[in-house]
Amino acid sequence: MSDTSPNWQTELAKQRNRIAADRTLLAWIRTSMALIGIGFxxxxxxxKLYLGIETTSxxxxxxxxxxxxxxxxxxxxxxxxxxxxxQNEIKRLQKPDYYYTPRQSLGIIVSGILVLIAVSIFLTIWRQAIIN
Incomplete structure (x- = not known):
């Protein structure tokens, strides 16, 4: 007689991965809201500081x-x-044959974008300082 019940260790590991995915999503929401709030x-x-000053390029x-x-x-x-x-992680966890697949880190992508923005700001301020 074959046992068709799921392996409880595997199911507990999937549960931990699901909770970790939830925490990660919430951390990204928090980070995203901070970025949006800082920009706004x-x-x-x-x-407010430059109220009434004409905006040119x-x-x-x-x-x-x-x-x-x-x-x-x-x-x-x-x-x-x-x-x-x-969403992709949740779909992968629902499959019976869950395997780890390496993928690009969202943190690396976002930090790269922020570095590009920071370098752009630095170069713009530097260029204006040299001109004036």
């Missing part, structure tokens, strides 16, 4: 708005990718 807050603060307010939008966009991208990754 930066734009609003500069907008060379003005500081324009550059801050662009960088704020990039930061907000990074937050939106992060939350979308984290949700997509979470």
């Amino acid at each position: 807050g930066l734009e609003r603060t500069v907008n 060379n003005s500081p307010t324009f550059l801050v708005k662009v960088f704020s939008l990039l930061i907000i966009g990074t937050g939106i991208f992060s939350i979308l990718m984290a949700s997509f990754d979470y």
